[in-house]
Amino acid sequence: MSKLKSRLPLVVYLLIVIIILCFLSLLVGSTKMSASRVVASIFSLGNSNSSSIIWQIRMPRLFLAILSGSLIAMAGSILLGIFGTIIIDNMIVKASYLAGSIASAVSVLLILLGINLNKFYPWLLGSLAGTTWDKVLVIALFVIVGIVVYVFYYKDLNALLFGEYTAKTLGVEVSRIKIFLFAIAAVISLVAVYSCGLLCLAALILPYFVRLATGVNYKYLIPVSILSSASLIILLDIFSRIVFPAELPLGIIAVAVSGPFYIYALQRRRLGL
């Protein structure tokens, strides 16, 4: 890999993966449907019953998976940039602290409001079942905010990679930018936690590994992280539907899958890598 033109094929490859996964995601579910029926239903050509399954149940669920993946990819990448490129343990500690405090604050609030917490267990554990278009739209708004921030601030994140002094000598108002980006990352992770619960955990670590593959240039790190996180969440969702027809909460899978990767990242950090 001598020339970095090899970046483009990576994006194309990820796009192909995500398209295949999207189709699989629409194909799999409690109601058996053939591939051709799924395609017909997407264009509302099939019978109304299968069309409504696709458009009212599976589509919103798929969209939510993509959007949650994007949110968590952006939050993870930004946190990685603010807390330094190698201080992964710091980032994880702060991110889980953040998610933890948000989760407990929300729980307390719900109890105070007299809402039965049982209703929220699926959310707490992370499951995309029962997603509505309304929810998808709300999450989409935050994804747009995240993308706008990415487009206009990746230069600052890149400058920060070279250390605070160098960023400053390049004209970056380091502390102001860091506070702003941290606030954005916090809001984005809060929305991600709201949209898919603990499932975020699996994808939060992804930018770290994407970085090992693509390098740290934020121009590429964020899009590639978004595509891979979205793929991962669609995949986990499909997995939970196939392997566990009762729909095992995704959060459990997420924790099981991502645990070793967190340990690996921490280990590397300890070895000074």
Next chain:
Amino acid sequence: MEMLKIEAMDAGYEDNVVVKNVSLESDIGDFIGVIGPNGCGKTTLLRAIAGLINIFNGQIKIRGKDIRRINRRDLAKRVAFVPQLMVPTAGFTVEETVLLGRTPYIGRFAFETDRDYRIAKKAAEELKVEHLIDTPVTSLSGGEFQRVAIARALAQESKILLLDEPTSHLDFRFSIKVLRMIRRLREEKLIIATFHDLNLAARFSRKLMLINKGEVIAYGKPDAVLTNENLKQAFRMKLEVRKNPKTGKLRIVNA
């Protein structure tokens, strides 16, 4: 009005004064070598000029304006800084690294223009790395990357260029090569560089500033600064300055 004027400045970190009572007046065309033992405050002096650390007393003026009154972005257009250890960052090509120098010129809601690319290319040409423009910086040699780091600072189009130990991890041949390139830039810039190597400092600088324990103990033409007494005071060992009678070059040897 002079490009750079430092008036009785004390600077350092938090509450800690590291360089004391530094004064300097200098203009475009100068190449000042800052020398002195480890920990004497060479790097701190450069950081102060770049507006990175606290100035406790006195002031630094660029074209008559106190640098504390200039915002970061405008200061970045006036002063560029090449740190001692810039690490090649994975995922960046030479071009992308040099383009970082254009950061202060690119608006918040704007992107690099053709002009930015042209200036980056010119900077790369100046440092003879234009043939590497699409190469990932992680596959460059130390000498090549140092030139990329300097090209990045050059792309800032600043009148003041600060270099912290520009040759510290280069071999002899590359040190000379890089310093020759830097010296050529002098025509349109004021260059201030720190040096470990007294011989290189003497050979390439127009003026030298000798610092010891945060204070300037000599400033002026190399043969006026590099005296046996000054060096003894700063480095606390016997060094001998020899002048080549034919070329006039100074050479410092351990006596």
